[in-house]
Amino acid sequence: MTDDDRIRRPHLRTQGDDEPGERGRAGRASGRKSRGRGASRPREVGTPSRDAESTDWRSGLSTRWQEARTARAARAQLRATVRRRRAREREDLRAAGRLDRSGDLAGGQQRAGQGRAGTAATRASIGSLFHDLHLGRFLIIGLAVVIAVTIGLVFSPWLSVQHIEVRGTQRASAAELSDALSDQVGRPIIGLSGAQIERELQQFSAVESYSIRAELPGTLIVTVTERAPIGVFKKGDSYLLVDAAGVVVQSADQPEEGYPTLQVASTDPQSPAFSSVAAVLRSLDGDLLAQVASAQASTQDDVQLTLRSGTTVVWGDGSETELKARVLRALVGDRPDAKHIDVSSPSLPVAS
Helix, strand or coil, rough: CCHHHHHCCCCCCCCCHHHHHHHHHHHHHHHHHHHHHCCCCCCCCCCCHHHHHHHHHCCCCCCCHHHHHHHHHHHHHHHHHHHHHHHEEEEEHHHHCEEECCCCCCCCCCCCCCHHHHHHHEEEEEHHHHHHHHHHHHHHHHHHHHHHHHHHHHHHHHECCCEEEECCCCCCHHHHHHHHHHHHHCCCCCCCHHHCCCCCCCCCCCCEEEEEEEEECCCCEEEEEEEEEEEEEECEEEEEEECCCCCCCEEEEECCCCCCECCCCCCEEEECHHHHHHHHHHHHHHHHHHEEEEECCCCCCCCCEECCCEEEEEEEHHHHHCCCCHHHHHHHCCCCCCEEEECCCCCCCCEE
16 A cells, blocks of 8 residues: 555554554554444454454344344235235125125225225215116106006096996886986996986985996996885875875875875974874884875874774874884784774773
8 A cells, every 4th residue: 555545545553553564464454444344443452353343243234134034024924814814804705795896895894995995985876876766767657657547447438337227216217217317328437426416316206315336347337215105195186105204206196006195284294293194104014004094193192093994093192103013913913803993002002
């Protein structure tokens, strides 16, 4: 080493530099080797040499390198174990059907990659919205079809009145009733007006009530209930057949056979005499009523019947009519020759 080199690269000399010969040169060579590593302190007595220090440093570096390598291998093994465990969990969940299409855990478990999860959620919500729109459209179309079919059936000829059949008539004419209801022909059966049918039937005094029933296809059945006459009331030159409500069932020039003559002031249902006579005649059955020739009363307490056999029956007031009717029927059967029967007190009847 030249003097110029020493000037350019100053360093502290150790004891070896002052010694001549091989020892000095060895000391200088060792000093030059140690300058690059920053070792320029003078060696004290009892300290290890620079060669030993270099060996220890290299040994420590190798040890740290081995430890770092072992740590990296352990971390790699741990990551591999975690990946295998997550893969097994994913396979188990996929087999159980708990994974959605995007591969995320169903049930809302949060993971890394929030952007991808948000995109999947947005797509799912849009798909749900379109699904609801399609479902609502199908429901609206189905409802419209049902309404159209219903309207078509209601107004179709198949559900319209084509024929009218009248049942239950005895005094009234079924043909006349059917003609009176002819306006209902062609109308939808579901939309028939009961009020209009009632107005048409009110002109027939013999009809007390009615009921209607549709018989598909296109037949309207009208069942009427006629009034039950109780007697004949003579008014002027006409004989009026009336029911218990005083309604004229039939009017004729001759009295109707089989019904008693009503000898009362009027057939007003508010009249006490007529009300009592009507109650008495309604309590009699058909056979016994046919045997009554006349019924008279001036008040509600003095009803009297005359049988066609000539027997006079004192009925009294309108109380206990059913019991009096049973007693009268029994006495007429037991005493056909009796001319006078008093049932005004049904518990103590008199026949003579």
